[in-house]
Amino acid sequence: MAEKTxxxxxxMKANKPQPLHEPLIFLGAPGAGKGTQAREICSRxxxxxxxxxxxxxxxxxxxxxxxxxxxxxxxxxELVSDEVINEMVRDRLSQPDCQNGFLLDGYPRTLAxxxxxxALLQERGYGTPxxxxxxxxxxxxxxxxxxxxxxxxxxxxxxxxxxxPLRDGVCDADGSPLQQRADDREEAIRxxxxxxxxxxxxxxxxxxxxxxxxxxxxxxxxxxITGELARxxxxx
Ligand code: AP5
Ligand code: MG
Numbered sequence: 001m002a003e004k005t006x007x008x009x010x011x012m013k014a015n016k017p018q019p020l021h022e023p024l025i026f027l028g029a030p031g032a033g034k035g036t037q038a039r040e041i042c043s044r045x046x047x048x049x050x051x052x053x054x055x056x057x058x059x060x061x062x063x064x065x066x067x068x069x070x071x072x073x074x075x076x077x078e079l080v081s082d083e084v085i086n087e088m089v090r091d092r093l094s095q096p097d098c099q100n101g102f103l104l105d106g107y108p109r110t111l112a113x114x115x116x117x118x119a120l121l122q123e124r125g126y127g128t129p130x131x132x133x134x135x136x137x138x139x140x141x142x143x144x145x146x147x148x149x150x151x152x153x154x155x156x157x158x159x160x161x162x163x164x165p166l167r168d169g170v171c172d173a174d175g176s177p178l179q180q181r182a183d184d185r186e187e188a189i190r191x192x193x194x195x196x197x198x199x200x201x202x203x204x205x206x207x208x209x210x211x212x213x214x215x216x217x218x219x220x221x222x223x224x225i226t227g228e229l230a231r232x233x234x235x236x
Contacts, residue, residue, distance in 0.1 A: 021047070021101030022127040022212075024233070025108070027203060028134035030192040031141035031148070032218045033225065036157055037134065038105040040226050044235045048097045051105040052085055054155070055092065057181075075182045077191030079109060079199060086116040093120065104129075109200045114207075131207040132229065134218035138193060145189050149178035163222070 024041070026034040035051060042049035056074060059067030066088065070080045079085075089107055092098070108114040121129065136144075147161035151171035158165045158178060166172050183192060207213045216228050230236070 023101060023121060023129040024103040025129050025131045025207075026103065026105045026134065027131060027200070027207070028218060029136060029138070029141050029196045029200075030189070031144040032134040032136045033144075033222065034105045034134060036222055037225055037229060038103050039155075041229055041233065041235065042103050044230065045101070045103075045233070047101040047103055049103050049105060050089070050092055050098075050107070052089065052107040052109075053105075055088060056080065075188065077183050077188035077195065079195050082110055082112045082116070085109075086113060089117070090120060093124070108203065111199075111202060111206060114203055128210060128212050130233070131210070131213045132232070133204055133207075133213070133215045134225070135215055136218040140219055141193070142189060145184050145192075146186070148184055149180060151176050152179050 024047075026038055028034050035054075038049045038051065053074075056067065056070045060071040060074070061067065066084070069084065073080050085107065089104075093102070104117075108117050117129075143161055144159060147159040149158045149160060149165070149169070150156070151158075151174065153176040154171065154173050156171055156173055158171075165178065169178050170176070171178055182188070204213075214232055216225060216232075218225060220228075
Protein backbone atom coordinates (compact mmCIF):
# COMPACT_ATOMS: atom_id res chain seq x y z
CA MET A 1 0.00 0.00 0.00
CA ALA A 2 1.37 3.38 -0.94
CA GLU A 3 2.70 5.46 1.94
CA LYS A 4 0.22 8.22 1.09
CA THR A 5 -2.76 5.83 1.41
CA UNK A 6 -1.52 4.56 4.78
CA UNK A 7 -1.16 8.10 6.01
CA UNK A 8 -4.64 8.92 4.73
CA UNK A 9 -6.21 5.93 6.58
CA UNK A 10 -4.39 6.83 9.82
CA UNK A 11 -5.61 10.40 9.44
CA MET A 12 -9.20 9.27 8.86
CA LYS A 13 -9.05 7.00 11.93
CA ALA A 14 -7.72 9.83 14.07
CA ASN A 15 -10.45 12.21 12.90
CA LYS A 16 -13.34 9.79 13.19
CA PRO A 17 -15.45 10.73 16.18
CA GLN A 18 -15.07 7.95 18.76
CA PRO A 19 -18.21 6.76 20.56
CA LEU A 20 -18.23 8.52 23.92
CA HIS A 21 -19.77 7.40 27.19
CA GLU A 22 -23.47 7.03 26.60
CA PRO A 23 -25.43 10.11 27.63
CA LEU A 24 -27.94 9.62 30.44
CA ILE A 25 -31.46 11.01 30.26
CA PHE A 26 -33.72 11.29 33.31
CA LEU A 27 -37.41 11.42 32.43
CA GLY A 28 -40.22 11.95 34.90
CA ALA A 29 -43.08 14.21 35.87
CA PRO A 30 -42.45 17.50 37.69
CA GLY A 31 -41.40 16.57 41.22
CA ALA A 32 -40.49 12.97 40.31
CA GLY A 33 -37.06 13.49 41.87
CA LYS A 34 -35.00 13.98 38.69
CA GLY A 35 -32.86 16.76 40.15
CA THR A 36 -32.36 15.03 43.51
CA GLN A 37 -31.13 11.83 41.87
CA ALA A 38 -29.20 13.54 39.07
CA ARG A 39 -27.07 15.52 41.53
CA GLU A 40 -26.08 12.34 43.38
CA ILE A 41 -25.39 10.22 40.29
CA CYS A 42 -23.43 12.97 38.54
CA SER A 43 -21.22 13.53 41.56
CA ARG A 44 -20.47 9.78 41.69
CA UNK A 45 -19.81 9.53 37.94
CA UNK A 46 -17.99 12.86 37.68
CA UNK A 47 -20.12 14.01 34.74
CA UNK A 48 -22.00 17.30 34.30
CA UNK A 49 -25.63 17.51 35.39
CA UNK A 50 -27.44 19.44 32.68
CA UNK A 51 -30.85 20.58 33.87
CA UNK A 52 -32.60 22.78 31.33
CA UNK A 53 -34.80 24.14 34.14
CA UNK A 54 -31.72 25.15 36.17
CA UNK A 55 -30.10 26.83 33.14
CA UNK A 56 -33.30 28.78 32.44
CA UNK A 57 -33.69 29.83 36.09
CA UNK A 58 -30.04 30.98 36.24
CA UNK A 59 -30.68 33.08 33.13
CA UNK A 60 -33.89 34.48 34.59
CA UNK A 61 -32.05 35.53 37.76
CA UNK A 62 -29.34 37.26 35.70
CA UNK A 63 -32.03 38.79 33.46
CA UNK A 64 -30.31 37.69 30.25
CA UNK A 65 -32.37 37.89 27.02
CA UNK A 66 -32.93 34.09 27.25
CA UNK A 67 -34.02 34.38 30.89
CA UNK A 68 -36.40 37.25 30.17
CA UNK A 69 -37.89 35.33 27.24
CA UNK A 70 -38.40 32.13 29.26
CA UNK A 71 -39.51 33.48 32.64
CA UNK A 72 -43.16 34.21 31.86
CA UNK A 73 -43.77 30.72 30.41
CA UNK A 74 -41.93 29.07 33.29
CA UNK A 75 -43.83 30.95 35.98
CA UNK A 76 -47.13 29.93 34.36
CA UNK A 77 -45.95 26.31 34.24
CA GLU A 78 -45.86 26.16 30.44
CA LEU A 79 -43.04 24.81 28.31
CA VAL A 80 -40.54 27.14 26.64
CA SER A 81 -40.42 26.81 22.83
CA ASP A 82 -38.55 23.87 21.28
CA GLU A 83 -36.35 26.16 19.15
CA VAL A 84 -35.08 28.11 22.16
CA ILE A 85 -34.46 24.98 24.23
CA ASN A 86 -32.81 22.97 21.44
CA GLU A 87 -30.41 25.83 20.71
CA MET A 88 -29.61 26.20 24.42
CA VAL A 89 -28.82 22.47 24.75
CA ARG A 90 -26.76 22.39 21.54
CA ASP A 91 -24.68 25.21 22.97
CA ARG A 92 -24.29 23.53 26.38
CA LEU A 93 -23.26 20.19 24.87
CA SER A 94 -20.49 21.95 22.90
CA GLN A 95 -18.67 22.73 26.12
CA PRO A 96 -15.59 20.61 26.84
CA ASP A 97 -16.91 19.12 30.10
CA CYS A 98 -19.47 17.13 28.06
CA GLN A 99 -16.85 15.17 26.15
CA ASN A 100 -16.87 12.21 28.55
CA GLY A 101 -20.58 11.93 29.13
CA PHE A 102 -23.34 13.99 30.71
CA LEU A 103 -26.75 13.64 32.26
CA LEU A 104 -29.79 15.44 30.87
CA ASP A 105 -32.49 16.32 33.42
CA GLY A 106 -35.70 17.85 32.05
CA TYR A 107 -34.64 17.50 28.40
CA PRO A 108 -36.00 16.31 26.05
CA ARG A 109 -39.56 17.12 26.98
CA THR A 110 -41.35 16.96 23.62
CA LEU A 111 -41.10 14.63 20.64
CA ALA A 112 -39.57 17.47 18.60
CA UNK A 113 -36.85 17.88 21.26
CA UNK A 114 -36.22 14.12 21.35
CA UNK A 115 -35.75 14.09 17.59
CA UNK A 116 -33.43 17.11 17.67
CA UNK A 117 -31.40 15.49 20.44
CA UNK A 118 -31.14 12.22 18.52
CA ALA A 119 -29.74 14.06 15.49
CA LEU A 120 -27.31 16.04 17.66
CA LEU A 121 -25.99 12.95 19.45
CA GLN A 122 -25.46 11.19 16.15
CA GLU A 123 -23.71 14.22 14.67
CA ARG A 124 -21.35 14.37 17.67
CA GLY A 125 -20.62 10.61 17.74
CA TYR A 126 -22.27 9.74 21.07
CA GLY A 127 -23.69 6.28 21.73
CA THR A 128 -27.40 5.55 22.20
CA PRO A 129 -28.55 7.29 25.39
CA UNK A 130 -29.56 5.37 28.52
CA UNK A 131 -33.01 6.61 29.48
CA UNK A 132 -34.34 6.30 33.03
CA UNK A 133 -37.95 7.09 33.83
CA UNK A 134 -38.75 7.93 37.46
CA UNK A 135 -42.34 6.84 37.93
CA UNK A 136 -44.37 8.69 40.59
CA UNK A 137 -48.13 9.18 41.01
CA UNK A 138 -49.57 12.69 40.58
CA UNK A 139 -50.94 12.90 44.14
CA UNK A 140 -47.39 12.41 45.45
CA UNK A 141 -45.72 14.90 43.13
CA UNK A 142 -48.22 17.57 44.12
CA UNK A 143 -47.22 17.10 47.79
CA UNK A 144 -43.53 17.09 46.90
CA UNK A 145 -43.67 20.26 44.81
CA UNK A 146 -45.74 22.19 47.35
CA UNK A 147 -43.22 21.32 50.09
CA UNK A 148 -40.01 21.87 48.11
CA UNK A 149 -37.52 24.47 49.38
CA UNK A 150 -34.20 25.22 47.71
CA UNK A 151 -30.95 26.78 48.90
CA UNK A 152 -30.17 29.59 46.44
CA UNK A 153 -26.45 29.28 47.21
CA UNK A 154 -25.64 25.53 46.99
CA UNK A 155 -28.90 24.42 45.23
CA UNK A 156 -29.49 21.71 47.85
CA UNK A 157 -33.17 20.70 47.77
CA UNK A 158 -35.31 20.08 50.87
CA UNK A 159 -38.92 19.23 51.47
CA UNK A 160 -40.94 20.49 54.40
CA UNK A 161 -43.15 17.37 54.18
CA UNK A 162 -40.56 14.67 53.51
CA UNK A 163 -37.00 15.87 54.08
CA UNK A 164 -37.02 19.05 56.17
CA PRO A 165 -33.82 20.96 56.96
CA LEU A 166 -32.46 20.63 60.53
CA ARG A 167 -33.47 24.24 61.26
CA ASP A 168 -36.71 25.59 59.79
CA GLY A 169 -36.17 27.56 56.57
CA VAL A 170 -32.37 27.39 56.67
CA CYS A 171 -29.91 25.34 54.57
CA ASP A 172 -28.07 22.66 56.60
CA ALA A 173 -24.92 23.10 54.49
CA ASP A 174 -24.39 26.87 54.44
CA GLY A 175 -27.08 28.48 56.61
CA SER A 176 -28.69 30.42 53.72
CA PRO A 177 -32.43 31.19 53.91
CA LEU A 178 -34.29 28.63 51.76
CA GLN A 179 -36.50 29.72 48.86
CA GLN A 180 -39.59 28.40 47.09
CA ARG A 181 -39.67 28.19 43.28
CA ALA A 182 -42.09 30.59 41.54
CA ASP A 183 -43.65 27.65 39.66
CA ASP A 184 -44.31 25.63 42.83
CA ARG A 185 -47.60 27.48 43.37
CA GLU A 186 -50.77 25.39 43.09
CA GLU A 187 -51.93 26.91 39.78
CA ALA A 188 -48.54 26.55 38.10
CA ILE A 189 -48.18 22.97 39.38
CA ARG A 190 -51.48 22.12 37.67
CA UNK A 191 -50.26 23.60 34.38
CA UNK A 192 -46.94 21.75 34.62
CA UNK A 193 -48.69 18.43 35.13
CA UNK A 194 -50.96 19.11 32.14
CA UNK A 195 -47.93 19.99 29.99
CA UNK A 196 -46.19 16.82 31.20
CA UNK A 197 -49.17 14.61 30.40
CA UNK A 198 -49.73 16.07 26.92
CA UNK A 199 -46.18 16.66 25.74
CA UNK A 200 -43.64 14.71 27.78
CA UNK A 201 -45.32 11.43 28.79
CA UNK A 202 -45.36 10.25 25.12
CA UNK A 203 -41.54 10.16 25.28
CA UNK A 204 -41.80 7.02 27.40
CA UNK A 205 -43.12 5.06 24.39
CA UNK A 206 -40.65 6.83 22.10
CA UNK A 207 -37.64 5.73 24.16
CA UNK A 208 -39.01 2.27 24.95
CA UNK A 209 -38.66 1.54 21.23
CA UNK A 210 -35.01 2.64 21.38
CA UNK A 211 -34.22 -0.31 23.65
CA UNK A 212 -32.18 1.35 26.39
CA UNK A 213 -35.09 2.39 28.56
CA UNK A 214 -35.41 1.66 32.29
CA UNK A 215 -38.35 2.35 34.55
CA UNK A 216 -37.72 2.97 38.26
CA UNK A 217 -40.22 3.30 41.10
CA UNK A 218 -39.71 6.94 42.12
CA UNK A 219 -41.96 6.62 45.19
CA UNK A 220 -39.26 4.87 47.23
CA UNK A 221 -36.96 6.66 49.66
CA UNK A 222 -34.35 8.77 47.82
CA UNK A 223 -31.49 6.49 49.02
CA UNK A 224 -33.24 3.37 47.67
CA ILE A 225 -33.71 5.03 44.28
CA THR A 226 -30.05 6.06 44.22
CA GLY A 227 -29.13 2.46 45.05
CA GLU A 228 -31.18 1.13 42.12
CA LEU A 229 -29.68 3.70 39.78
CA ALA A 230 -26.16 2.92 40.96
CA ARG A 231 -26.68 -0.81 40.31
CA UNK A 232 -28.21 -0.12 36.92
CA UNK A 233 -25.42 2.23 35.86
CA UNK A 234 -22.71 0.21 37.60
CA UNK A 235 -21.44 3.09 39.72
CA UNK A 236 -20.19 2.89 43.30
P1 AP5 B 1 -37.68 21.90 35.57
O1 AP5 B 1 -36.81 22.70 36.43
O2 AP5 B 1 -37.07 20.82 34.75
O3 AP5 B 1 -38.87 21.37 36.44
P2 AP5 B 1 -39.76 20.02 36.39
O4 AP5 B 1 -39.54 19.06 35.29
O5 AP5 B 1 -41.13 20.52 36.57
O6 AP5 B 1 -39.22 19.18 37.53
P3 AP5 B 1 -38.83 19.67 38.97
O7 AP5 B 1 -37.48 20.29 38.93
O8 AP5 B 1 -39.95 20.45 39.56
O9 AP5 B 1 -38.81 18.26 39.72
P4 AP5 B 1 -37.67 17.18 39.86
O10 AP5 B 1 -38.12 15.95 39.13
O11 AP5 B 1 -36.33 17.72 39.54
O12 AP5 B 1 -37.79 16.87 41.41
P5 AP5 B 1 -36.84 17.27 42.65
O13 AP5 B 1 -35.66 16.35 42.67
O14 AP5 B 1 -36.59 18.73 42.70
O15 AP5 B 1 -38.44 22.86 34.55
C1 AP5 B 1 -39.06 24.04 35.00
C2 AP5 B 1 -39.67 24.79 33.83
O16 AP5 B 1 -38.63 25.18 32.89
C3 AP5 B 1 -40.69 24.03 32.96
O17 AP5 B 1 -41.98 24.05 33.52
C4 AP5 B 1 -40.58 24.80 31.64
O18 AP5 B 1 -41.26 26.03 31.70
C5 AP5 B 1 -39.10 25.09 31.55
N1 AP5 B 1 -38.36 24.01 30.86
C6 AP5 B 1 -37.36 23.26 31.42
N2 AP5 B 1 -36.92 22.35 30.53
C7 AP5 B 1 -37.67 22.52 29.41
C8 AP5 B 1 -37.70 21.86 28.16
N3 AP5 B 1 -36.88 20.83 27.88
N4 AP5 B 1 -38.60 22.29 27.23
C9 AP5 B 1 -39.42 23.32 27.47
N5 AP5 B 1 -39.45 23.98 28.65
C10 AP5 B 1 -38.58 23.59 29.61
O19 AP5 B 1 -37.79 16.83 43.86
C11 AP5 B 1 -38.99 17.54 44.11
C12 AP5 B 1 -39.24 17.60 45.62
O20 AP5 B 1 -39.46 16.27 46.11
C13 AP5 B 1 -38.04 18.14 46.44
O21 AP5 B 1 -38.54 18.85 47.55
C14 AP5 B 1 -37.31 16.86 46.92
O22 AP5 B 1 -36.63 17.07 48.13
C15 AP5 B 1 -38.49 15.89 47.09
N6 AP5 B 1 -38.12 14.50 46.77
C16 AP5 B 1 -37.31 14.07 45.75
N7 AP5 B 1 -37.23 12.71 45.75
C17 AP5 B 1 -38.02 12.28 46.79
C18 AP5 B 1 -38.33 11.00 47.29
N8 AP5 B 1 -37.85 9.88 46.73
N9 AP5 B 1 -39.19 10.91 48.35
C19 AP5 B 1 -39.70 12.05 48.93
N10 AP5 B 1 -39.40 13.31 48.50
C20 AP5 B 1 -38.58 13.43 47.45
MG1 MG C 1 -35.59 19.54 38.80
